Amino acid sequence: MDILVFGAGSLGSLVGGLLARTHDVTLVGRDPHIAAVRRDGLRITGVETLDVSPAATTDATGASADLAVVAVKAYDTETAATVLANGDYDAVLSLQNGMGNEDVLAAHVDAPVLAGTATCGARLADPGHVEWTGRGTITLGPWRPADDAEAAERVAAAFRAADLPTEVAADMRRRLWEKLAINAAINPVTALARVANGALAEPGPLADLARAAAVETATVARADGVDLADETAKDAVATVARETARNRSSMHRDVTRGRRTEIDAINGYVVDRARATGASAPINRTLAALIRGWETGAGVSTPEHE
Ligand SMILES: NC(=O)C1=CN([C@@H]2O[C@H](COP(=O)(O)OP(=O)(O)OC[C@H]3O[C@@H](n4cnc5c(N)ncnc54)[C@H](OP(=O)(O)O)[C@@H]3O)[C@@H](O)[C@H]2O)C=CC1
């Protein structure tokens, strides 16, 4: 399969690098990483060590491929979608966290849109070098009822052929809401308290707050027509906090590095859907306000709420 990976940072470089063992992959990202991949290839270390040589570019305008995988941060999806709209793809798959990405892609591209979740961990260590920090699996499926289920099967088969454990699911909206409940609970709480995920696996006020955020998110999901039980959301948060105990969440890392966070696509999305459905989301609203307040105070670029 011809695969273009838009957003060759941590996750995109890992997934693109693993797919490059079997498929023709082009990474789309920024220099100096892209220049290093073009010059010396891509090195993956951690869970496994391997060296691969995908094609790499900083400009995907007018490109074509069987599949475009989107792995930019949620605040860059609109830009990615605009570039992809000028190319030619048989399917577009988002592996991003947060909600709203698939709708943005669907509004721009003329191809089936697939939603995906990735539980692997990745960190861009140096230009040309990505660290694989957690093995993980991929789950993907059609986003809208009109999106081609066969495209999902084809993509999953191609991922499995490259040794990426991949499952196809027909209920991606519910699965994205469940992942949203995990991120809405763990990400802002760990970022604000500056603790590793494992701190939320210990009984105490932080675990209570994370659990309350997850339950509130499940309530908003149900108001939005998605069947997500409180217990499911609570258990998912407890399991992820335990299984990733030593990791720092992506939002914690963004805050530590003084970078913009994905708060708008996580707690901000929950607040937006609560407002639209008449539900209430005071915990998500407070967490979003605190993180946005930090972004503004830290001088991080946040165009939506400047
Ligand atoms: N890292 C992980 O382990 C996991 C991440 N995710 C999710 O995956 C998504 C990506 O995360 P992650 O890989 O960590 O993020 P990164 O910031 O490491 O990677 C995104 C990359 O895309 C680049 N990029 C953005 N816009 C463009 C553009 N127009 N042209 C070329 N390159 C562009 C960014 O460059 P620049 O920064 O210079 O703009 C950056 O290098 C997020 O939604 C995250 O939540 C999900 C599961 C695991």
Ligand SMILES: CC(C)(CO)C(=O)C(=O)O
């Ligand atoms: C699952 C979790 C919380 C793992 O850290 C994550 O997705 C993130 O950090 O963004």
